[in-house]
Structures are given as structure tokens and as C-alpha cells.
Amino acid sequence: xxxxxxxxxxxRKWYAVGGGPYLFVLSxxxxxxxxxALSLVRPxxxxxxxxxPFLAGCRVPRRTLAATAFTVSAFLLLYTxxxxxxxxxxxxxxxxxxxxxxxxxxxxxxxxxxxxxxAALSYRRRTSTGR
Numbered sequence: 001x002x003x004x005x006x007x008x009x010x011x012r013k014w015y016a017v018g019g020g021p022y023l024f025v026l027s028x029x030x031x032x033x034x035x036x037a038l039s040l041v042r043p044x045x046x047x048x049x050x051x052x053p054f055l056a057g058c059r060v061p062r063r064t065l066a067a068t069a070f071t072v073s074a075f076l077l078l079y080t081x082x083x084x085x086x087x088x089x090x091x092x093x094x095x096x097x098x099x100x101x102x103x104x105x106x107x108x109x110x111x112x113x114x115x116x117x118x119a120a121l122s123y124r125r126r127t128s129t130g131r
Contacts, residue, residue: 010096040069040119062127069120076113080106
């Protein structure tokens, strides 16, 4: 069987020496970015929901939320450029992940980066004091 995304044996070794926690942290960060994106388009991006301890009913700091979203968006877009450059540079490298992961991975970061920036811009416009 041909594996497109990773070399099975190299992945197991990498996972055993620290790759597991790395993937766990990466998954947690993806969850946080998803929650950030939802907070820009849902009502709980304006007022903290009742299930949030100590903050329930308080207004969400508009500038803080928008600035965080723009910062994360910029990071994702910069990471996309870096990942694309690394993939081009090391395309024939015999690493853990096959270079064809670019077909799956890099477009995700690009979509999330652009989508988060658009959502943050929309949030900022909708919540501006001039409206």
C-alpha cells in the first residue's frame, strides 16, 4: 500500500519521541482557532454566554477580540507562506511526511487565514461604535 501523507515507520518513531504531544497541542490550537472564528459570527462574541464563569453577561472586549483574530489570521497566512516555501525547498527530502501533504495541508491554512481575516473585518464593522 502506498502512503501519501507519511512514512509509516518514520512516523511511529517521531510520534514516540515527542510527535504525540506536538499533534495534541496542534489539535488544541485548531480547536481554539475554531472557537475564535465562531465568536466573530455568533452572539457570544458580543456578550459572554451564561456558562462562562465570572464573565457571564459581560460585554466581550471588541478590540481585543478583533485584534486577536487579525493576529491569528496573519500568523496562519505567514505559516502558509513558510510551509509552501519549505515544501518547495525540501520536496525531494526523505522526511517523515511526504511532500504531497502540501495538497492537503497548505490550502487549509490559507482558507483559515483568509476566512478568519474576513470574519474579523466583518465583526469590526458590525460592532463599530459609529453604527
